[in-house]
Amino acid sequence: MHVIYGGTFDPVHHGHLRLAIELRECLGVSEISLVPCHIPPHRGSTSASSAQRLKLLQLAIADEAGLVVDDRELTRQGASFTADTLRQLREELGAQEPLVMVVGTDAFAGFDRWRDWQRIPQLAHVVVVKRPGPELDPEGVPAKLLRDHGVSAADQLHRAPCGYFLELNPPLLDISATGIRERIRSGRSPRYLLPDPVWREIRCLGLYGACPDGNF
Numbered sequence: 001m002h003v004i005y006g007g008t009f010d011p012v013h014h015g016h017l018r019l020a021i022e023l024r025e026c027l028g029v030s031e032i033s034l035v036p037c038h039i040p041p042h043r044g045s046t047s048a049s050s051a052q053r054l055k056l057l058q059l060a061i062a063d064e065a066g067l068v069v070d071d072r073e074l075t076r077q078g079a080s081f082t083a084d085t086l087r088q089l090r091e092e093l094g095a096q097e098p099l100v101m102v103v104g105t106d107a108f109a110g111f112d113r114w115r116d117w118q119r120i121p122q123l124a125h126v127v128v129v130k131r132p133g134p135e136l137d138p139e140g141v142p143a144k145l146l147r148d149h150g151v152s153a154a155d156q157l158h159r160a161p162c163g164y165f166l167e168l169n170p171p172l173l174d175i176s177a178t179g180i181r182e183r184i185r186s187g188r189s190p191r192y193l194l195p196d197p198v199w200r201e202i203r204c205l206g207l208y209g210a211c212p213d214g215n216f
């Protein structure tokens, strides 16, 4: 079974990495693919470039054999549409291999506004990770998909290539990339919120307003 977990990872932090480990264990796979997405150039001038975000991710997982980075969305021109990524992966994996995409409840709430969303369950299973925040609208399409195509256990995902929705409620660390960028910008330390090699590289490149000579 192939599992992808996408995000901007600007920068990657321990909240992302812990979730990836929880997913690997609870989905019963040996590897999770982290898929950094392309960010349109107009989104905030202090954000790291694609190449920088990729470098930070590679540093973050260097010691962890069960996590890999898939940079296909960064090398594709223009916006990243999940359906395109899944279509490409499905071609590579063949028709029978189970394919899973992971999404937080916040993003899943707008699932029926994603480009080609109806195609997604024909290509992959969707694992929805519960995050703090508003519940899904019970009348909306995402809640209906969970009701009509939901499964209650991860092992069911191994028995079909695509089409199921599974809601998970793993322990989550209260860390956000936005909070880390704000800390750095205001001269506070983000240490222990993200791996040390990532913080070292952020300082080295002067990302998010970090001072390259800072010694914390």
Ligand code: ATP
Residues within 6 Å of the ligand: 006, 007, 008, 009, 010, 014, 015, 016, 019, 102, 103, 104, 105, 106, 107, 131, 172, 173, 174, 175, 176, 177, 178, 179
């Ligand atoms: P930002 O603050 O810039 O919005 P973020 O920290 O929320 O960033 P993203 O890169 O946008 O991180 O998120 C990638 C994926 O990781 C999303 O599916 C998001 O729901 C999830 N995620 C983000 N933070 C955490 C966390 N602390 N624990 C678990 N999952 C998280």
